[in-house]
Amino acid sequence: MNVLIVYAHPEPESLNGTLKELAVDTLKKEGHQVQVSDLYALKFKAVLDETDFPERMNRELFNPIMEQLNSIEKDVIPQEIKQQMDKVLWADVLIFQFPIWWSNFPAILKGWFDRVFYNGFAFNLADMQLYDNGPLKGKKAMFSFTTGAPRVLYTVEGPHGEIEQLLNYFHHVMFEFVGMEALPYFGIFGPGDMSLKEREAELDRFQEILKNI
Amino acid sequence: MNVLIVYAHPEPESLNGTLKELAVDTLKKEGHQVQVSDLYALKFKAVLDETDFPERMNRELFNPIMEQLNSIEKDVIPQEIKQQMDKVLWADVLIFQFPIWWSNFPAILKGWFDRVFYNGFAFNLADMQLYDNGPLKGKKAMFSFTTGAPRVLYTVEGPHGEIEQLLNYFHHVMFEFVGMEALPYFGIFGPGDMSLKEREAELDRFQEILKNI
Numbered sequence: 001m002n003v004l005i006v007y008a009h010p011e012p013e014s015l016n017g018t019l020k021e022l023a024v025d026t027l028k029k030e031g032h033q034v035q036v037s038d039l040y041a042l043k044f045k046a047v048l049d050e051t052d053f054p055e056r057m058n059r060e061l062f063n064p065i066m067e068q069l070n071s072i073e074k075d076v077i078p079q080e081i082k083q084q085m086d087k088v089l090w091a092d093v094l095i096f097q098f099p100i101w102w103s104n105f106p107a108i109l110k111g112w113f114d115r116v117f118y119n120g121f122a123f124n125l126a127d128m129q130l131y132d133n134g135p136l137k138g139k140k141a142m143f144s145f146t147t148g149a150p151r152v153l154y155t156v157e158g159p160h161g162e163i164e165q166l167l168n169y170f171h172h173v174m175f176e177f178v179g180m181e182a183l184p185y186f187g188i189f190g191p192g193d194m195s196l197k198e199r200e201a202e203l204d205r206f207q208e209i210l211k212n213i
Numbered sequence: 214m215n216v217l218i219v220y221a222h223p224e225p226e227s228l229n230g231t232l233k234e235l236a237v238d239t240l241k242k243e244g245h246q247v248q249v250s251d252l253y254a255l256k257f258k259a260v261l262d263e264t265d266f267p268e269r270m271n272r273e274l275f276n277p278i279m280e281q282l283n284s285i286e287k288d289v290i291p292q293e294i295k296q297q298m299d300k301v302l303w304a305d306v307l308i309f310q311f312p313i314w315w316s317n318f319p320a321i322l323k324g325w326f327d328r329v330f331y332n333g334f335a336f337n338l339a340d341m342q343l344y345d346n347g348p349l350k351g352k353k354a355m356f357s358f359t360t361g362a363p364r365v366l367y368t369v370e371g372p373h374g375e376i377e378q379l380l381n382y383f384h385h386v387m388f389e390f391v392g393m394e395a396l397p398y399f400g401i402f403g404p405g406d407m408s409l410k411e412r413e414a415e416l417d418r419f420q421e422i423l424k425n426i
Contacts, residue, residue: 010262011275046259046320049223062224065361103386104317107259107324113315125361131372148278148338159344160386169379173316177373 001032003213004091008039008098008109015146015191015199020097022203023144026210035087039108045080046111052078065125068118077118084116093213094141094180100148100187103166113174122178134179140213141175142183143167144206150190163187183213214245216426217304221252221311221322228359228404228412233310235416236357239423248300252321258293259324265291278338281331290331297329306426307354307393313361313400316379326387335391347392353426354388355396356380357419363403376400396426 005023009016020036027034037044050062057070071077077085088094098109105113117123123130147154147163154163171182186209188202218236222229233249240247250257263275270283284290290298301307311322318326330336336343360367360376367376384395399422401415 010277013274040260040262046324047253048314048319049253061226064223101261102323102326102330103382104323106261107320107327110315110317110323111259111320114320117315160390161382165378166382169316169374173373 001092001213002090003027003032003034003093003095004087005034005036005095005097006039006109006112007036008096008106008112010040014099015188016097016099018203019144019146019188019206022206023095023097023210026207027213030211032213035090037084037087037112039112042080044108044112045115046108048111048114052081052115054078065119069120069124069126072118072120081116081118084112085118085121088116088122088136088139092139093183094139095144096142097144099146100163103160103163117178129179131176131179134177137179139180140183141180142185142213143170144186146188146191148190148192150193151187154189214305214426215303216240216245216247216306216308217300218247218249218308218310219252219322219325220249221309221319221325223253227312228401229310229312231416232357232359232401232419235419236308236310236423239420240426243424245426248303250297250300250325252325255293257321257325258328259321261324261327265294265328267291278332282333282337282339285331285333294329294331297325298331298334301329301335301349301352305352306396307352308357309355310357312359313376316373316376330391342392344389344392347390350392352393353396354393355398355426356383357399359401359404361403361405363406364400367402 005020007016007020011017024034024036048064053067053071055071055074055076056067058066096109098106119125122136123134129135149160152158154160156162167185175182186206191199191202218233220229220233224230237247237249261277266280266284268287268289269280271279309322311319332338335349336347342348362373365371367373369375380398388395399419404412404415
């Protein structure tokens with residue numbers, strides 16, 4: 001299969017960097033084709049703004065959703081975005097590797113969705129290509145992340161609340177919305193507090209998941 | 214009271230722009246002091262990266278949480294971030310005005326949290342200044358947003374799921390985590406499908422909330 005890893009961590013030597021490398025190696029050994037979008041290395045622009053649309057259909061009022069559709073119809077999508085779209089179309093599986101910051105995506109990864117998942121590409125409001133009719137139907141997608149806090153803080157009883165609710169919400173409105181199947185997430189909670197052995201067990205767990213993807 | 218409006222929409226003539234202006238006018242008429250952080254106008258950098266930390270404590274491995282604490286101790290916070298921190302400290306109430314994109318914040322607003330809410334400023338892990346002991350205790354904060362889809366799509370039975378769950382989660386892990394009280398959100402759902410009269414009713418509703426803030 002073709003696997004795209006969208007990777008968002010500023011430090012290559014971080015645990016997220018290790019997980020990304022482990023995914024590339026493991027998947028290749030299993031015979032898969034792998035591409036990586038290393039958003040920090042690409043200095044990927046996070047902010048959806050007017051400069052994404054050099055040929056505006058409406059120069060008076062900036063409406064991103066309408067301009068996205070127009071850019072697709074006129075084939076004037078910026079190269080940086082087009083490259084990401086091509087990778088998405090190529091992929092059978094998408095893996096998003098990132099640290100949880102503020103119980104959410106780092107801005108550079110949120111910006112990847114804002115800027116790449118165009119109306120007319122990942123969904124189409126005009127003819128309701130959403131969910132089961134989503135344009136990216138047939139693909140699978142997975143969040144793989146690390147958190148600063150241990151798992152117990154992310155439970156219903158814990159101070160942060162149950163993170164699974166949040167992830168299920170994101171699965172639904174980001175993956176299933178465009179037609180993709182959400183794979184169960186892989187999370188390493190509070191690796192800073194783990195022993196070397198515990199960390200290695202987490203890497204093994206990730207590797208097993210990747211082998212069965 | 215002092216009110217800071219953190220505003221994140223690329224189009225000044227958008228409904229979000231209108232809501233921001235309405236908030237400024239209404240709050241001033243009520244006798245409050247108001248400041249705005251217009252993130253798009255500021256071309257606010259969304260991505261937390263190494264360039265935020267010119268004087269690194271660790272040049273081998275980039276750990277944002279540790280570098281934030283170090284920057285505060287050495288008083289070497291970049292001016293752009295310091296300005297936002299000063300506004301936060303000045304404010305009694307923070308209002309975040311933004312469009313919901315992918316059931317979440319636009320990247321530029323997520324990046325404001327990633328880059329401004331330093332460890333050592335908005336929270337402190339070392340001595341557990343979190344939640345009721347959070348450094349921003351005594352302040353109130355509120356999300357004010359618009360969505361493309363109507364309210365019915367954001368219910369438990371609707372395709373997107375109940376958005377209130379998501380907002381409650383964000384209230385907890387972003388506002389309450391740093392000690393702030395979360396005010397009830399204000400959302401305008403699917404304004405594109407509303408009549409002029411319905412939109413005006415929504416603006417009136419917002420104005421009433423602002424008068425009683």
